[in-house]
Amino acid sequence: MATITDFLINWGYWGMLMSAFLAGSFFPFSSEVVMLALLAVGLNPWQLIIFGTVGNVLGGLFNYGIGRMGRMDWIEHYLRVKPRQLEKAQRFMGGHGAWMGFFAFVPFLGSAITIALGFMRANFIISLISISMGKFIRYIVLAMSVVGLASCVSPQSASTRQITVSIEPLRYFTEQIVGDRFEVSTLVPAGSNPELYEPTAKQIINFSNSDLFIKVGNLGFERTWMKKLENNAPHTIIVDASEHIVPLKSANGIEDSHTWMSTENAIQIANSIFRALAEIDSKDSTYFRANLNRLIDTINNVDRNIQLQLTKGKSRAFLIYHPALTYFAKQYHLQQIPVEEEGREPSAAQLQQVISTAKRLHVKTLFIQREFANRNTEIVAKGSGATEIEINTLSYHWDREMVKIAERLK
Structure with a gap:
């Protein structure tokens, strides 16, 4: 996703249009990030608003066209919109029809609204007007908020x-x-x-x-x-x-x-x-x-x-979900056993290998970080017999956290 964002930002106004099209259609993309970056590098806010609105409306109309075909199997398979999401959108619209396209900017629900408009064969002209109004106001609020922040520095x-x-x-x-x-x-x-x-x-x-x-x-x-x-x-x-x-x-x-x-x-x-x-x-x-x-x-x-803490007969090896203590381990002659690398989920075979290594080294501690913890930590802790201990390598209180890690190592 970061690579796509960088590419679009480099294309300036046209990158804004394309990102808005992707965000307005079924693709899970944030055009706000692209707009913020382009505003930051000095592009004209009103031009970004126009390009963003046009792209986002086109994305909404793409959804409308798919919905109008009436192929629920296509909608579910290709657009990843489930029947219950369409039903939720229709309930939200409450019989107001094409004018409810104004709310197509609403996160998560917006795509379902534009598809539902097409699915119900709502009036195209009114749908176009209502969708355009909502999208235009959305980008005005976003761009003017940024400009306002910049001008309000006391x-x-x-x-x-x-x-x-x-x-x-x-x-x-x-x-x-x-x-x-x-x-x-x-x-x-x-x-x-x-x-x-x-x-x-x-x-x-x-x-x-x-x-x-x-x-x-x-x-x-x-x-x-x-x-x-x-x-x-x-x-x-x-x-x-x-x-x-x-x-x-x-x-x-x-x-x-x-x-x-x-x-x-x-x-x-x-x-x-x-x-x-x-x-x-x-x-x-x-x-x-x-x-x-x-x-x-x-x-x-x-x-x-x-x-001083590490002289108290503690194990010289520890488990950690995300390998954030490589430098800590090297300095104090410890062995770090990571569960995952680079955000990739470990396979069942990799988890089993980690558990086997931990058992062989008599590991008693599994360090976890809140921003990375998931169900795999429970699997490893249960399989190895290690105790889960939360640490915060991003804590402001660096001095306390470093000592705490040594204290909690068993």
């Missing part, structure tokens, strides 16, 4: 120097160093998956007002959105906090992007942030240096606490 917020970071642990490191000199905001909020996250319009605007953007280096979100964000804010300096860290691969040969999950790496990340700050604000470099030294003392204290 003088106070404009005078406060800003830094944007990709994830919460980077906000922790950055805030410890900048103190009260900068305001720090995070693109990927707590509880979101950094591999799939899409920034909001307000976040894109905040990004364009930032002196620095500090990224981890190779998160899925960063790979997908970095070029678009750079184009929107050419003056913002991009800092790769993991630039001097040697990348590690997990047991299955996939590079782990969770570089911050190691106290050794955390010191390198902190130093990278300090160097970037000293370059853009040399007058405060002494202040930043003092804060950096205090942060390094905290990191060293975390390291001592982890080592």
Whole structure:
């Protein structure tokens, strides 16, 4: 999906039209993401509204045409719309007929409404008018909301120097160093998956007002959105906090992007942030240096606490659903056994192999992350006899989370 989105964004207004057509038809696509990105890079809002409306209406009319054929088997097989969805749409329309096409912009229900209009052979002209009205208003509200956000930046917020970071642990490191000199905001909020996250319009605007953007280096979100964000804010300096860290691969040969999950790496990340700050604000470099030294003392204290916890006769191996502790495991001579890689669901044979390995190594702990947990964690926990323990590698409180992981390892 990200590849298709990138392609459409590169086509500008025509990409807006095509994305709106896909979203208006049966294809599960978000034209809002494309519009936000195109607004962010400076395309005219009214032209985007027009192209988006035309594309979305054409998508709705495509659905209308399929519905008008009356082939319920086609509707169910090719459009993935079940009879109960059509019935729900018809109940929603409540006998008002073609004018209910106005609500074709409603998520999930909209496609069923346009198909139902065709299926019921509603008046085409009235359907066209009502669908167009709803779609047009939808894109006006979306575009004007973004423009309004951009114009409502208060003088106070404009005078406060800003830094944007990709994830919460980077906000922790950055805030410890900048103190009260900068305001720090995070693109990927707590509880979101950094591999799939899409920034909001307000976040894109905040990004364009930032002196620095500090990224981890190779998160899925960063790979997908970095070029678009750079184009929107050419003056913002991009800092790769993991630039001097040697990348590690997990047991299955996939590079782990969770570089911050190691106290050794955390010191390198902190130093990278300090160097970037000293370059853009040399007058405060002494202040930043003092804060950096205090942060390094905290990191060293975390390291001592982890080592103390790991001397308590704990297993040297652990299970984890998503392999986020590769750097942690290497630093403390532990073995990480991942259940899945790169978001791919493991097969039954792979699950059995993981369970067998865990039994052989007498593993007692299965770390799970809320954004990745699913039914496979229960299968592995039950099969291996390991205890499920939730961790949050994206927690703002990096220092507490690192020690907590060592404490919870059995």
